[in-house]
Structures are given as C-alpha cells and as structure tokens.
Amino acid sequence: MNLLGSLFKSSIGKKILMALTGLVLFGFVTGHLVGNLQIFLPPAKINAYAHMLESLGAGLWLIRGFLLLCLVIHVWLAIQLTLENRAARPQAYGAEHVIRATLASRVMARTGIVVLAFVPFHLAHYTLRVGSPGWSEHTFRLTDGTLVRDVHTMMVQGFSNWLVSGFYVIAVGVLAYHLSHGIVSAVQTLGLKNEKWAGQVERFAAAYCWLYFLLNAAIPLAVLGGFVKLAA
C-alpha cells in the first residue's frame, strides 16, 4: 500500500488520522475559547480581534478550509471505524461486563454527534448571522477610527436568549467530555504514551476539560447574569 492508502485504509492509519485531526480541532477550540474570553474585556478588544480575523481574507478561508477538511476526515473515519467495530462482534455477549473502559470512552460517537449537531447551528447563529442582519453592520468605531462589526453586542444579544445559552452550555459540556477521552486517546494512538507518564497525561486532560467547560460556560452565564452588558 502507498502512504495515503496505509493512512486511510489500515486500522492503525485511520486511528492516526483520527488522532491528528482531533488534535487540530482541539487546538482550534482552545484558540476559539481564548479569543472569546475577551468578552470580559472592554468591547474594543474583542471587536478589534474579530476585525483582525476577518481581515485575513484568503488566509481566513485557508484556515477555515483546513479546519473543515479535518472535521470531515475526523467524522468520516469515525463513522467507518464505528461500523467496522460493530461488524467485528456480530453477536453480543449474554453477560456484558466493563472492566475499566471509562464512560466517556464508550459514548464517543454519541458525544461526537451532539457536537457535530451544534456546529451548523453555531455557524448559522454567529458566522452567517441568519435572522440577525444587524450583527453584520459595521457600527463600532475602533480607536484608530475604523468602523468594524460590533461582535461584543452580537454576543451579548445572542446569549441573552436562554435557549441559545442552554444549548451552548450543553454543547461545550459534551465537547469537554468528548475531549476527556479524546486527548488521552490521541496521545496513546500517536505512540507517545507509556505507563511512566500516563497519569500526568490523564490529569492534564481532566484539568483541561474542566477548565474548558467552565470558562466556556462562563460566557453565556455572565451575559444572562448581567455581568457582561451592552456597551453604553
């Protein structure tokens, strides 16, 4: 088999691709969170940041294209691997018994589906801004005089809706749970884990996932709780 064939057709190759694309997406959600946390700073900060991203032009589309490619590979291989895994045991045991497989590891497909369902909703809501044309207008003046989109107002108005915020908190919670197995699993799949530091990898993943969930959830909760308000 050639290199691409070995990666896309063999069991280990598919796992490696799952791990690599998973790590790219992990990097993306981490960066996305750090960017979003600027909501807790004066509105000019996050608006300037959003403007900087939107000014990347072709670069932005390259990044988006790369992320989409990673997502497609990750989901496509997940479907393939899951079907193969089911086919590998046509008859279930009469007595099911779990020794140490964590719950997070056993519901990866289900948590993945929830996160996947959230992505188009989230994109339609804040990237395509379906139903909220006002969010696309350049109404915020930066200190250098440039008129940019008011992302701060968009986030505050968007998260003022309880249903939107509720789905958001659930989605980031499920994603954090997905990552709690995904991070450790990727390190193992890439052949970098061993008993000497497995504990450290697991503790890092647990700490990361809790932090990821709490910081993400803090954004809509802060809006709903009135801690982050529309700029006067």
Add this chain to the structure above:
Amino acid sequence: MVAETPSKKLFSVTLRIWRQAGPSAPGRFVDYPAKDVNPDMSFLELLDVVNDGITLKGDEPVAFAHDCREGICGTCSCTINGKPHGPGKGIATCQLYMRSFQDGDTIVVEPFRAKAFPIQKDLVTDRAAFDKIQQAGGFISVRTGAAPDANSIPVPKEDADLAMDAATCIGCGACVAACKNASAMLFVAAKVSHLGLMPQGQPERDKRVLAMVQTMDEAGFGNCTNQYECSAVCPKLISHDFIARMNRDYVAAIFKSRFKPASNAAAGGAG
C-alpha cells in the same frame, strides 16, 4: 506468615452455558446446576464434573478448549460472567478456582465472541486468525546452525526485560474477547514488539509490522479505541503501552517504505 485457612465447605452454583451444535447452528444458554462444588476445584475441573453428569444422562457434553491447564498454552478460552478468563487478574481460565465464587451464584459461561474467532461448537472458537497474523511476520529469518555464543550480540537488560514482557503472550485471544471492538491490537502489538525490541528483530522490523497489521485488518478484527480492556484481562498482564509502540513502529514503517531509497541491485542478482 500463615495464610488464613480457606473454607473447604462444599457449595452449589448454576452454570449458564452457551450451547451451540456447530459453526452455523443457532446457539442458546442452558442452565446446569452443580452441587457439591469443592472450592479448591479449578473452573475447568467443574466443567469436567458437569460434563460427566451430562454424559451419564446420555446428552452431548459441553465442548470447551483446554490443554496444559497451567496457564502457559493459551488454549482455554471461556468468557465467564462477561470477562474473558473470568474473575481474577493475570490468570487464564484454567487457573481460576471455584473459591472465586459464592454459594448460589449463577455463572454465565460463553465463548470468546468475535467475527474473526468463529464458534466451532459450544465454547470452542477457531482462533486460526492469530496463526495467520503470526505467519505474516511474527518471526525472524535466521540461518539455522550451531547455537551462537551467549552474549555475542549485546542486549541491554532493560530491552531484554521489556521484550520478555511482550514475549509472555500466549496467544489466547482474551484481548480480542474483552475489547468492545473485538480488536487484536494487544496481541499483534506484543508480537511486533517482542521481536522489534531485540537486535535480531531489526532487519525485518518494518516489513513485520506492515505485514502483521495488514493481516490483522484482513481477518476482520475491530479497531482500538484505547479503553484498555485488553490489558486488564490479559492472563500475562501485557501492557497496552505495546500498542502505542506498535503505532509508532507502523507510522515509521509506512514513511520509510515510501521515502527510503532502495538499491538498484534489489531486483537483480546473479542470474
């Protein structure tokens, strides 16, 4: 220190055993009550006793695989209460004793379940898929002849120990049976690693991992999802670290087979 004297009291259990007349026949669970069970009996001895009773009644005894009955051959293969080789850690079914159970227990006994291990009869599965994987690369090609001098090839003690950990694999298939995906990764990883860690295994290291993984995939085993049920049931407690090692070896091998230059002489030779 004197160990606490275990109870010698005889007790009763019910064995709920998977009965299947042949590879394509439908299977079902049948209950067999067992009385006067001696706690010091091995589980397989209890099966022998139950089979005596079934035979005396004129019925077909339960077929189960067994051979050495001392945990080194890897033939015995029952899944007991959902766990390959039953309760206990680091043991094969033949090393399981009835003192692990309580009076009145119902013990569910099934074959290893995997598409790659078709059931032959009752509790007996065909694990020839493992032989095929071994034949694909689980060996080193050496000239036979006189035994080489000891220590003519130095091997660091740490490497020798690690290689020995992998080499303890008895090929029983419990890793496949325990894996929720019926994946053979732990078995293949052990076989790939025990030779890959030794200097004698280096010449065929890349070829070995590529061929063994390909044969594993063709046999219909599932994929690894890093849940480590395999290493938890392994009668030799082989670590899933070897799976990480095999993944690394595999990636190195596919890149080397793509980019490493090959000699022009490889295809020729004195013809």
